[in-house]
Amino acid sequence: MNITPNIVILTGAGISAESGLETFRGSDGTWNKYKVEDVATPEGFARSPDLVNNFYNKRRHDAANARPNKAHLALAKLEKNFPHSFLLVTQNVDDLHERAGSKNVLHMHGTLNHVLCLTCHKRAEWKGDVTAESICPHCHAKASLRPDIVWFGEIPFYMEKIEKALSQADIFAAIGTSGLVYPAAGFVGLARQAGAECFEINLATNPATYELFDEVISGPATKTAPDFVDNLIAKYSQVTD
Known part of the structure; x- marks a missing residue:
C-alpha cells in the first residue's frame, strides 16, 4: 500500500532571500x-x-x-505529490509561495x-x-x-490550525528560519511530541537548535530544498507490502 505522511513545512525569510528579498x-x-x-x-x-x-x-x-526561486517551486511540487496531507506555514509576508503554485499556505505573520x-x-x-x-x-x-x-506584541494568525497540524505531523521541516523566536521556535517541539521526523534546512547550522532535529541540512535553500523534496517524494512513492 502507499504510505502518505502528514507533512508540515515552516518557512522563514531565508527561503525568499535568494529571490532578492531582505x-x-x-x-x-x-x-x-x-x-x-x-x-x-x-x-x-x-x-x-x-x-x-x-x-x-x-x-x-x-x-x-521578486520571483519565486527553486526552493519555492520545490515546495509547490511537494504539495502536488501530497495534496491532502500537506500544510505550508510561512513567517514570510510575501506571496512567492503562492506564485510558485502552493495552495495550502498559512501566513502566520500576515501578508x-x-x-x-x-x-x-x-x-x-x-x-x-x-x-x-x-x-x-x-x-x-x-x-x-x-x-x-503581525507586529511585535501581536498574536500570530492561525495558531490553532497550525498546532493541530503539528500534533498530527509525520514529517516536519523548518526551512530558512532561525527557529529562535516563539511561537515558531516551539513548532519542532510540538512535532516531536507527535512522533514526527524533524528536519532543519538552513543556510548555516544553528547550535541553539541543532539537537532538536533528527537531521540538519546546511546550504542555500535553492539547492537543499529541492534535494529534500525529491528525496521525500522518492521515499514515499515506493509501494510497500
Whole structure:
C-alpha cells in the first residue's frame, strides 16, 4: 500500500532571500534604516502612520518585483505529490509561495497584499501603496488602513490550525528560519511530541537548535530544498507490502 505522511513545512525569510528579498536579521538593507519599534509595532503606527506605510509600501513593491526561486517551486511540487496531507506555514509576508503554485499556505505573520481597516476591522486585498488618502473598500473610511502584518506584541494568525497540524505531523521541516523566536521556535517541539521526523534546512547550522532535529541540512535553500523534496517524494512513492 502507499504510505502518505502528514507533512508540515515552516518557512522563514531565508527561503525568499535568494529571490532578492531582505531578511530582518540581514547586515544591511531596509530593516537597518529603521527602529523596529517605529515600523513594526502598533504604537509605532499610531505615532507615525505615514512612516510605517511608506516602509511597507517599499516592501510590497520589492516583493511584487521578486520571483519565486527553486526552493519555492520545490515546495509547490511537494504539495502536488501530497495534496491532502500537506500544510505550508510561512513567517514570510510575501506571496512567492503562492506564485510558485502552493495552495495550502498559512501566513502566520500576515501578508503584504492585504490591509486591515481600523474603523470597520475588515481585511481587504491590496496591491498598491497605502497612503493617508487610501479609502477602505468596505466602510469607505479614509486614513484607517494599516498593513495586515503581525507586529511585535501581536498574536500570530492561525495558531490553532497550525498546532493541530503539528500534533498530527509525520514529517516536519523548518526551512530558512532561525527557529529562535516563539511561537515558531516551539513548532519542532510540538512535532516531536507527535512522533514526527524533524528536519532543519538552513543556510548555516544553528547550535541553539541543532539537537532538536533528527537531521540538519546546511546550504542555500535553492539547492537543499529541492534535494529534500525529491528525496521525500522518492521515499514515499515506493509501494510497500
